[in-house]
Amino acid sequence: MTDYSLNSLYKVAGITKQGVWDHFRREKAELEMIERVIGRVDKRRKEHPGEGLEKLYDQLNPQGLGRDKFCRIFGQLGYGIRRTTNPIRTTIPAHKVFDNLIEGRLVTGPNQVWQSDITYIKVSDRFYYLTFIIDVYTRRIVGYAVSDSLRAEANIKAIKMAFATVSSGELSGCVHHSDRGSQYTDGRYLKMLRGNDMLISMGGRAQDNAFAERINGVIKNEYLIPWSLSSFRQLQYYSKKAVTDYNTKRHHGSLGKCSPVDYETAWKKLPEDKRRVEVIRSENTPDFLEASLQSNAIDTSCQYPYCTIHLN
Known part of the structure; x- marks a missing residue:
């Protein structure tokens, strides 16, 4: 058997000893970096257990690791999320309906359009129901309720919570938009909306x-379902936590990677000619909005874009 030195093998392979060691060092450094990122991912997933890989990447922005590589590596490590479908109908059709007032409507600030919807969640072989009310402009959940039935009482509780977030008179002319469920045509509910000069x-x-429908999926799939709840009491507790985390910690690309609360705070400090303007569209627009981003970012801690209307 012929003995070969490593230097001879390097020469035959067309590589150098230094090159081999550099390769090992790069691999070691990458593995150490991935281990550090795993720690950050695990910490983030404790608060946002159903957050998808692309959203995780945007939140963490790990240096030296591109989006595609991050998603591939962490997908292989078992961090991918499987989404569930919604086969349960929560809309009980009402005899009385109202016109759609928000299609093509311009939205220039908070408390101009609220949307509400009801969804279900299964806990310990029983179905419960979640009602959410969201401010379309800020994406903030302004009211919610957890219930064991589809009665209008849950909607009334949610709208009372939403009213508590604003001052008297702020909702005059605000549009309350929903599906045609009977909960939204309950006489008590309509009286409360009209008492605050809201449009229906x-x-x-x-x-x-679309906004309210999306919130249903986010709260259920990114928070409640991954937490594996086992009782109605847990559902109540963790629904509150999910709404708080969503409003204060979950960043949105459409808000310049701000949370809804941070975005609204920064928005109040802007002159009117620098505030985002959007037009609501329901067809062929996944975000239910059409807006073209301009290059000038606002100088705030969360830096969000100034948007103008795009009607194409």
């Missing part, structure tokens, strides 16, 4: 209520 709007399709 309804859509006939899921696409007409």
